[in-house]
Amino acid sequence: MTSSQVPDTTAVAAGLDSHRARRRRPFSWTRLYRGAAPYLLLLPVVVVIGTILGYPLYKLVTLSFQEYGLPELIQRKGTWIGFDNYESVLRDSIFWETLLRTVIFTVANVGLTIVLGTLIALLLVRVSTWVRIPLTVVLVLAWSMPAVVAVQVFYWMTNFQNGILNYVLAQVGIGAEQHDWYATTFSKLAMVTVLIVWGAIPFVTISIYAGLAQVPRELVEAAEIDGAGPLRVFRDVTFPIIKPILLILTSLSIIWDFGVFTQPYLLIGASHLDETNYLMGVYVFLQGYAQSDFGRGAAISLLMLLIVGVLSVFYVRQMVRAEEAR
Amino acid sequence: MSVTAVRPRSAVQHRRRRRRLGRAAWNAVGIAVLVVMAFPVFWMVSTAFKPDAEIYGEAPTWFSASPTLDHFGDAIDSTLHPGFWDAVKNSVTIVSVTVVLSVFVAFLAAVALAKYSFTGRKLFIVLMIGILMLPAAGLIIPLYVVLARYGLTNQEDPLPTGAIAGVILTFLTFLLPFAVWTLRGFILGVPRELEEAAMVDGSSRLGAFTRILLPLVAPGLVATAIFVFITAWNEFIFANVILSSQGNYTLTIWLSHFLGTSRNTDWGALMAASTLTAIPVVIFFLLIQRKIAFGLTSGSVKG
Numbered sequence: 001m002t003s004s005q006v007p008d009t010t011a012v013a014a015g016l017d018s019h020r021a022r023r024r025r026p027f028s029w030t031r032l033y034r035g036a037a038p039y040l041l042l043l044p045v046v047v048v049i050g051t052i053l054g055y056p057l058y059k060l061v062t063l064s065f066q067e068y069g070l071p072e073l074i075q076r077k078g079t080w081i082g083f084d085n086y087e088s089v090l091r092d093s094i095f096w097e098t099l100l101r102t103v104i105f106t107v108a109n110v111g112l113t114i115v116l117g118t119l120i121a122l123l124l125v126r127v128s129t130w131v132r133i134p135l136t137v138v139l140v141l142a143w144s145m146p147a148v149v150a151v152q153v154f155y156w157m158t159n160f161q162n163g164i165l166n167y168v169l170a171q172v173g174i175g176a177e178q179h180d181w182y183a184t185t186f187s188k189l190a191m192v193t194v195l196i197v198w199g200a201i202p203f204v205t206i207s208i209y210a211g212l213a214q215v216p217r218e219l220v221e222a223a224e225i226d227g228a229g230p231l232r233v234f235r236d237v238t239f240p241i242i243k244p245i246l247l248i249l250t251s252l253s254i255i256w257d258f259g260v261f262t263q264p265y266l267l268i269g270a271s272h273l274d275e276t277n278y279l280m281g282v283y284v285f286l287q288g289y290a291q292s293d294f295g296r297g298a299a300i301s302l303l304m305l306l307i308v309g310v311l312s313v314f315y316v317r318q319m320v321r322a323e324e325a326r
Numbered sequence: 327m328s329v330t331a332v333r334p335r336s337a338v339q340h341r342r343r344r345r346r347l348g349r350a351a352w353n354a355v356g357i358a359v360l361v362v363m364a365f366p367v368f369w370m371v372s373t374a375f376k377p378d379a380e381i382y383g384e385a386p387t388w389f390s391a392s393p394t395l396d397h398f399g400d401a402i403d404s405t406l407h408p409g410f411w412d413a414v415k416n417s418v419t420i421v422s423v424t425v426v427l428s429v430f431v432a433f434l435a436a437v438a439l440a441k442y443s444f445t446g447r448k449l450f451i452v453l454m455i456g457i458l459m460l461p462a463a464g465l466i467i468p469l470y471v472v473l474a475r476y477g478l479t480n481q482e483d484p485l486p487t488g489a490i491a492g493v494i495l496t497f498l499t500f501l502l503p504f505a506v507w508t509l510r511g512f513i514l515g516v517p518r519e520l521e522e523a524a525m526v527d528g529s530s531r532l533g534a535f536t537r538i539l540l541p542l543v544a545p546g547l548v549a550t551a552i553f554v555f556i557t558a559w560n561e562f563i564f565a566n567v568i569l570s571s572q573g574n575y576t577l578t579i580w581l582s583h584f585l586g587t588s589r590n591t592d593w594g595a596l597m598a599a600s601t602l603t604a605i606p607v608v609i610f611f612l613l614i615q616r617k618i619a620f621g622l623t624s625g626s627v628k629g
Contacts, residue, residue, distance in 0.1 A: 037442065042434070044434060052498065060465070131360070144611035144612065145604060152581065156369070156370075162386070255459050259463055
């Protein structure tokens with residue numbers, strides 16, 4: 001009998017204790033303590049998260065039904081206005097355009113991250129050791145770069161004056177001397193995409209590479225001897241084995257990219273952010289916090305959390321399932 | 327007989343040669359990928375050590391012929407770019423308090439998850455993972471409103487203490503779920519038999535815990551602490567909202583304001599500042615990457 005099988009109800013616990021046939025302890029302080037132990041251990045986490053997250057979440061819901069701006073923040077009291085904030089947000093074409101833009105942005109970023117990450121992982125299996133080890137080190141190095149630092153470096157590399165990107169492109173004969181990489185909405189978001197994909201590839205590649213180690217060599221060789229080409233081998237042998245990890249990585253990337261804030265906010269730059277290039281995270285920040293319209297911002301936040309909640313269902317379910325299977 | 331014996335051998339040799347050629351091609355692709363992935367990091371360090379003439383010249387140099395530390399001096403100079411040492415002090419304070427508190431509190435919960443089965447366990451796990459997935463941007467408004475009410479942001483309290491406490495509490499909340507989850511994995515990695523053997527040999531439950539479990543989980547505790555350190559050090563969004571005046575910036579916020587509004591960007595100093603901000607993170611990350619990387623994908627173990 002392992003402790004992981006200790007049942008929940010006190011009745012059964014009492015039965016098991018007597019079954020254990022140690023001399024009964026007349027009063028069960030010990031048993032009570034044993035039963036309470038996990039809850040006592042969880043208490044600090046629950047208290048911290050409950051107060052610092054639970055209360056704001058409750059506040060988020062109530063705020064979203066209130067008129068709440070700077071005057072209300074100072075008086076600490078909002079005016080109840082029912083669903084007005086939601087109505088105003090859902091009637092706002094900026095909200096819908098931002099949502100659509102964010103969806104497209106997420107699809108592009110996740111697609112590029114997963115496809116390139118998988119290809120590099122497959123590459124890692126094929127290269128010689130003297131290439132694989134430095135390449136792995138470089139991946140970990142890129143992975144470790146703080147987002148704010150990476151933004152500054154990308155900003156410098158893509159600067160229209162003295163930026164290395166323009167220099168190299170001019171040397172090869174494509175592109176103008178002083179091309180502005182942040183001229184249009186599309187190019188701004190494309191730069192953010194390059195930055196995010198560069199930063200996200202290492203995690204994906206290294207996770208998939210670990211998954212590829214589970215692919216039996218004999219299986220691949222057998223398939224090759226039977227005349228399967230590389231594509232066929234990937235589809236029928238490798239892919240089924242790395243599919244679970246690919247699904248988890250994809251759903252994590254969707255959740256992260258949908259709510260991304262730091263990279264677009266800093267790389268596009270506060271003075272160039274407007275409704276033509278908002279992503280959801282930036283939109284909610286600027287509409288709510290920066291404009292001090294907390295009530296309306298809360299409504300947008302709740303809608304955003306709702307979407308991310310739906311997106312997270314698959315991931316959370318997989319994690320819990322794996323937990324129960326152990 | 328001999329014919330059939332020779333045929334496969336030549337086929338094998340043929341395949342081997344093709345494979346060797348293939349490997350050279352793959353190696354070339356691998357090196358190209360390496361260059362692309364490494365370039366931003368290389369360019370940051372390279373720029374940080376270059377004299378201005380090489381940064382702003384017609385043709386930039388790849389490696390500097392005469393490396394200089396001037397940009398590092400400029401980056402932390404209190405008149406040119408004020409606030410570096412304040413930011414270091416704030417970052418170190420915030421990060422160290424967050425690390426100590428979160429690892430201690432998370433360890434208790436991780437023991438509960440790994441060693442006990444109890445009603446509400448599944449709900450707790452779902453909540454932990456759910457919180458891990460919450461986008462920070464969506465929570466700024468209520469956190470700000472609540473912290474402002476209790477004087478834990480800049481606006482309400484001119485002294486940095488309140489705002490720094492606010493940041494620590496916020497970081498704690500969002501780092502606890504991850505710390506609980508990883509520590510739980512490390513505790514589960516210790517074979518139950520070891521503890522049981524100690525208890526059979528007459529050790530108390532607490533004795534088995536302190537003498538067997540704790541030393542074996544210690545590397546996991548260190549790895550988790552380092553991970554919490556890195557995440558807190560890098561955090562931008564909450565710190566940016568809660569610490570809105572210069573005296574209490576963290577290093578990350580200080581770096582994000584480095585360019586300010588000046589039109590003439592000092593790229594050398596910016597890259598030196600970036601390098602300084604990244605160094606502690608990179609060192610720690612290289613130490614623990616192997617240990618920590620797979621906590622978030624453990625859901626794929628059992629399809």
